[in-house]
Amino acid sequence: MNLDSxxxxxxxLNEPQQRAVVTTRGPILILAGAGSGKTTVITRRIAxxxxxxxxxxxxxxxxxxxxxAAQEMSERVQHLVSIPAYQLWVSTFHSFCTRVLRTEGDRxxxxxxxxxxxxxxxxxxxxxxxxxxxxxxxxxxxxxMLAEISNYKNQCLLPHxxxxxxxxxxxxxxxxxxxxxxxxxxxxxxxxxxDLLLLTERLFRDPTIQAKYQEKFKYLMVDExxxxxxxxxxxxxxxxxxxxxxxxxxxxDQSIYGWRGADIRNILDFQKDFPNTTQxxxxxxxRSTQSILDAASLVIKNNQDxxxxxxxxxxGTGEKVTFKLAQDGRSEGNWIADQAQFELLRASNAxxxxxxxxxxxxxxxxxxxxxxxxxxxxxGGVKFYERQEIKDLLSYLRLLYNPFDLVSFRRAINAPSxxxxxxxxxxxxxxxxxxxxPLEGVFQALKTGAVKGKAAREVSRFADILIQGRKxxxxxxxxxxxxxxxxESGLTQALERENTLESESRLRNLEEFLNAAADEETLGSxxxxxxxxxxxxxDADSVDGASRLSLMTIHCAKGLEFSAVFLSGMEEDVFPxxxxxxxxxxxxxxxxxxxxxxxxxxxxxxxxxxxxxxVMGMNTLGLPSRFLRELPEDVLDxxxxxxxxxxxxxxxxxxxxxxxxxxxxxxxxxxxxxxFQPTRRYDRSSPKEERPSKPKMSKDGWPLGTRVTSPRFxxxxxTASSGKGxxxxxxxxxxxxxxxxIVAKYGALEKKGS
DNA sequence: CCTCACTGCATTTTT
DNA sequence: TGCAGTGAGG
Numbered sequence: 075m076n077l078d079s080x081x082x083x084x085x086x087l088n089e090p091q092q093r094a095v096v097t098t099r100g101p102i103l104i105l106a107g108a109g110s111g112k113t114t115v116i117t118r119r120i121a122x123x124x125x126x127x128x129x130x131x132x133x134x135x136x137x138x139x140x141x142x143a144a145q146e147m148s149e150r151v152q153h154l155v156s157i158p159a160y161q162l163w164v165s166t167f168h169s170f171c172t173r174v175l176r177t178e179g180d181r182x183x184x185x186x187x188x189x190x191x192x193x194x195x196x197x198x199x200x201x202x203x204x205x206x207x208x209x210x211x212x213x214x215x216x217x218x219m220l221a222e223i224s225n226y227k228n229q230c231l232l233p234h235x236x237x238x239x240x241x242x243x244x245x246x247x248x249x250x251x252x253x254x255x256x257x258x259x260x261x262x263x264x265x266x267x268x269d270l271l272l273l274t275e276r277l278f279r280d281p282t283i284q285a286k287y288q289e290k291f292k293y294l295m296v297d298e299x300x301x302x303x304x305x306x307x308x309x310x311x312x313x314x315x316x317x318x319x320x321x322x323x324x325x326x327d328q329s330i331y332g333w334r335g336a337d338i339r340n341i342l343d344f345q346k347d348f349p350n351t352t353q354x355x356x357x358x359x360x361r362s363t364q365s366i367l368d369a370a371s372l373v374i375k376n377n378q379d380x381x382x383x384x385x386x387x388x389x390g391t392g393e394k395v396t397f398k399l400a401q402d403g404r405s406e407g408n409w410i411a412d413q414a415q416f417e418l419l420r421a422s423n424a425x426x427x428x429x430x431x432x433x434x435x436x437x438x439x440x441x442x443x444x445x446x447x448x449x450x451x452x453x454g455g456v457k458f459y460e461r462q463e464i465k466d467l468l469s470y471l472r473l474l475y476n477p478f479d480l481v482s483f484r485r486a487i488n489a490p491s492x493x494x495x496x497x498x499x500x501x502x503x504x505x506x507x508x509x510x511x512p513l514e515g516v517f518q519a520l521k522t523g524a525v526k527g528k529a530a531r532e533v534s535r536f537a538d539i540l541i542q543g544r545k546x547x548x549x550x551x552x553x554x555x556x557x558x559x560x561x562e563s564g565l566t567q568a569l570e571r572e573n574t575l576e577s578e579s580r581l582r583n584l585e586e587f588l589n590a591a592a593d594e595e596t597l598g599s600x601x602x603x604x605x606x607x608x609x610x611x612x613d614a615d616s617v618d619g620a621s622r623l624s625l626m627t628i629h630c631a632k633g634l635e636f637s638a639v640f641l642s643g644m645e646e647d648v649f650p651x652x653x654x655x656x657x658x659x660x661x662x663x664x665x666x667x668x669x670x671x672x673x674x675x676x677x678x679x680x681x682x683x684x685x686x687x688x689v690m691g692m693n694t695l696g697l698p699s700r701f702l703r704e705l706p707e708d709v710l711d712x713x714x715x716x717x718x719x720x721x722x723x724x725x726x727x728x729x730x731x732x733x734x735x736x737x738x739x740x741x742x743x744x745x746x747x748x749x750f751q752p753t754r755r756y757d758r759s760s761p762k763e764e765r766p767s768k769p770k771m772s773k774d775g776w777p778l779g780t781r782v783t784s785p786r787f788x789x790x791x792x793t794a795s796s797g798k799g800x801x802x803x804x805x806x807x808x809x810x811x812x813x814x815x816i817v818a819k820y821g822a823l824e825k826k827g828s
Numbered sequence: 829c830c831t832c833a834c835t836g837c838a839t840t841t842t843t
Numbered sequence: 844t845g846c847a848g849t850g851a852g853g
Contacts, residue, residue, distance in 0.1 A: 139843065168843055193842090211848090267843055333841065432840045437844090454842090495829050529829095612843060629841045651840050667841080690838060691844045 083118050083125065083154065087111075094354045095119045098127060098293070101348035102321040103341075107385045108370070108673035109361030109635065112323055116295060117147050119321065120164075121154035123293055131161040135291040135313070137306075138166055139298050142615040143633060147297075163291070167306055168267060168610050171274040175265070176602070178283060182273045183260045187602070189476045190609040191259070191266045194460060196220055198481050199262070203254045209247070223252050227268035228303040228335030230275055232256070261509070263478040271305040278312035288315040299324035299344070303335035311347075318348060326380050328670050330629060332663050333654075338379060359385045361635050363392025366679050369709045370672040376704055377662045394711035395679045397644075397702070402686040407442030410640050410682060415448055417638040417678065418622055427636040428625045429671050431649040435642060436625050443623075453626040454613045463565065463580040464587055466490075468608070470559050473540055474547045475601050483512040490568030492532040501525050502533070513537060539563060552595040552604060556588050628671045639675035641668075644683040645696035668701045685716075686778065692805065694794040695778035775802050775818060781826040787811040789826065 084092045091111060094104050095118045106112035120136060123129040138144045148164040151157075165173070172190070179186035191199065200216040226236060233253040238245045259265065265273065278284050294313055296302070299322035302310070314320050322344060329338040345351045359367055367385050374380070398413075400406035410428055417426045428439055433454050443450050458464065466489040469482035480503075487502075488494045501524045506515030516537045519525040525533055539562050546558050560566045566584065569577040594604045614630050628641075643649050650664035672679060681702070687694050698716045707713065776782065780792045782804075790808035797803050802818040816823065 141843090166843070270843090330841075331843090334843080434839050434844095491830075493829060497829085610843070614842090627841060653840060663841095688844065 081126070083122050087114070087118070088358055090354050090356055090358075091115050094356070095122050096126075097352050097354070098123055099317070099319060101318050101344075101351040103299075103344045103351050103353045104321065104323040104356065105353065105381060105383060106323050106325055106356040107359060107383045108325065108328065108670070109359040110356035110385070111358075111360055112297075112356065113143075113147060113150070115356065116297060116323060117150040117154060120147075120151045120162075120295070124155050124157065129293060131157050132163065133290065133292040134163065134295070135170070135293070136162075136164040136295040137170060137297065137310075138164070139301055140614050140633070141166055141169070141611055142617065143297060144169075145615075166610065167309070168270050169606070171270040171309075172606055172610070174274050174277065174287075175270065178277055181277060181280070181283075183256075184263050184265055184269075184273070187263060187476050189262070189264045189472050189479050189482070190270070190606060191262075191264050191481065192460065192609055193220075194465065195264070195481045196266050198484070199258050199264075200251075200255060203251055203258055206254060207247075207250060209251070214247070214251070219248065219251055219255075222248055223255060224266075224268050225335060226252065227266075227272050228305055230272060230305050230308055232272075261478065262480050263476050264481070268305070271303075271309065275305050275308050275312070278309065284312050287313055291315075292317065292319055294320045296320070296322045297324075298328075300326050300329035300338055300341040301331045301336045302340050303331075303337060305335075307337070307340050314348075320348065325383075327374050327377070327383070327666055328632065330632065330663060330667050330670060332659065342379065342381065355383055357383050357385055359387040360389075361676050362387060362673060363389050363677060365392050365394050365709045366672060366675050369395055369679065369705055370669050372706045372709075373665065373672065373701065373704045374669045377665055378658075379662055393678050395681065395705070395709050396711050397681045397714050398683075399714075399716060400682060400684045403438045403684045403688060404442070406642060406682050406684040407438040407440075408446075410439055410642060410680070411442040411446050411448055413680060414443075414623060414638075414640060415446070418448075421637065424622065424637045426623045426638045426640070427631060427634070427674060428623070428640045428642065429628050429631050429674070430625075430642050431628060431651055431667070433627060435648070439625060439642065448623065450623040450625055451617075451621040453617055453624060453630050457613060458583070458586075459608050459611070461580075461583055463569070463583055466565055467556070467559065467563070467584060467587060468605075470539075470543065470563050471556070471601065472605060474543045474555075474559075475605060477511040477513060477540075480512050486563070487533070487536055490564050492536065492564075494529055494532055494536070498525055498529045498533065513540060547601060552599065552601065553588060553592040555601070556591040560584060560588070628667050631674050632670050634674060635676055636674055637676045638678040638680070639671065640680045640682060641671045642682045644681050644699040644702055645687070646699050648687075648689075648696070649699055650701070665701065665704075683716075692794045692796040693778060694805075695792075775804075776825060782806065782823045783826055784808070784816065784824075785822050787814060790814075 080087070080092070084095060087095065091114070094102070094115045098119070104112075104115065106115070116136065120134055123134055124131055136147060138147065144165050148159060148162055151162060151164065152159060163170070175182060175188070176186055179188065197216050197220065200220055201211065204211055204214055204216060204219070233249045233256065236245070236249055238249065240246075259269065278287065291313060292315065294310065296310060301324075310320070322341070324341045326338055326341050329336060329341070332338065345353065364387055367387055371385060398409055400409050414426050414428060418424050430436060430439075436452060436455070440450070440452065459468070466485065469486040469489065472479050472482040473486055484499060487499065502512070502515045502519045504515075505518035505522070505524060506512055507518070516533055520530055520534060542562070543559065546555055550558060566581065569581050569584075591604065594607070599607070613626075614633075617624065617626075617634060649668070650661060654660040654664050683698065684696055687696050698714070702714055775795060776792060778792055778795060781789065782792060783789055784806070787806075787808040788810055790806040792804050793807050794805035795803065800819050803815055804818055804821070804823070805813060805815050807813050
């Protein structure tokens, strides 16, 4: 290979990138740092295989995690070599599996024509299962049960394969729940997200099937390999054939889906799994300035679990990172809004993102943006296809496709409200013959007179809609079918009758849905394909390149880049998230999340925090995120100050600082000298700082941060408060008893030193 | 069977 | 704080 006069497909690539493109045989591990041109490499590599090596497009399988990534790759490949899209197998794991199951489905419990349950469907099935087993939802939270089941599924374990000893009562119950849940899915002819992977993996255990797919796909590529879980890992192992042409691309520092079963060991151990792996590191960053990269590199160095990379850039030092401490969440929002507007005005093509750890944090930022009339796009939260009215309509469509879907049946039968409640539903369900459709239950219940009167009329009208609908399904196009369903189901009329602001917006959503169906129809999709697509789209897929200001979680932002990035809520327990920092793994993942956030920025990075925050209805005192301390001083435009009091943490143990709560004689933190210096003034950098607001809780209580003594628990520090008057309650962290909630009136608390 | 009002409880992150 | 789940009344 002569790299001096590059082939068209190698043009503009640096040396390691070129090697990654042309190394097509055997196992390859591409460690692609943030912003190192990963997508370019993957797409050029696919094009290279097709064009220079004459590989048939259909023999290449490329897997991604999001539809957006898949779509982008597919488009870029088509741009490079002109081949029809349908020949390319670039898809998400989930849609790949769906495709396989739709082809081979006769061999799985749910058959070919399954529906895919989304989380809300799962939840309603789970509730049903729990009541069947007479387990209280109070004790067995449906969501937690589902999370645990998901965990097992991600590890490729079915209920009967989970090992447990007789003494593990709660595990035994979970297994029962899991088993019955799977039974439920089977009778509904339904899969949940995890089943798509699990069932496909099971399928590939059959040597015949395995051979078939190994023969088809000679070249495998996996994007974001660090995010694969056990099921995905196994799936890949099954697919790798004799020639071992597997290329995985990933970045261990961006592994942020451990909670979803992703196992960072998959990428760390790749070379063990595939001896003689070619490893290529992409370390030149084309996205960010040096300051941003320095911040990112020094932060991530604190992690143990990594292979290690040294990112560099030739884009210059750039502006330093700005940190802003606001008095509370509201003023944090306001400051971000103002500053974001400034960033937007800076360049006509500026794209700005406001990121946060958890969705709830978006609220106050949104309020600020709305108050200032700054347009923005919110990604996440309630998804379009999860809205009530959409789910109502979908439940009808799903029933036309798969009449066994009892969850949809239960929903549709009383949407819009027809006066068919739990009682009638129970009777119908009892009348469903073994292995039969819910609709047969309706006929039975009517025949035997179990359901009569008004309910009977409504129910039989509902049955008519479904029966007629099945005929219409085969006669009409997608859009026209949706249109018909909207009318016949009475959903539109019910909303029109309601005639409120709320119903108006729901009608608009239904219209939007109709548009989506029309779009889909022009692609020539069937009802099946339409339904699959709807369930498998994610928030990240809706990120609109044209939008100038976007709000999203850090997770959603992975893979994206923005000229300026705001990262809000830099407080301990917010970020790192309180529940995630229990163990080292959790904390390292949080740190990787921080790393992902930092590396989204091209030109400018802002970090913000709030001194006080209302969280879950409580006033809480924010302490600086430990991550702030990991930032090298010289990337910041000024030292980080944290309000009046100084929090000087030795691994979050405030008692280490005992007397330093009064601002007088604080010693600087060990690593960064000037960080967290006490300061009496609020941050002076901002031109129009909100007036040093009234001290919180000073009227009928003590301010947060006050040190108190309790006769029962000894010395402590007020960290949060809620309620007022007689109900005034403090959350106090005691030196020797941990965190307690104490009603001020009865607590006999005394202020320390008075 | 539906609606409204109350209460108690929770916030990670998503294909 | 806000939502979801529950219970009383219409």
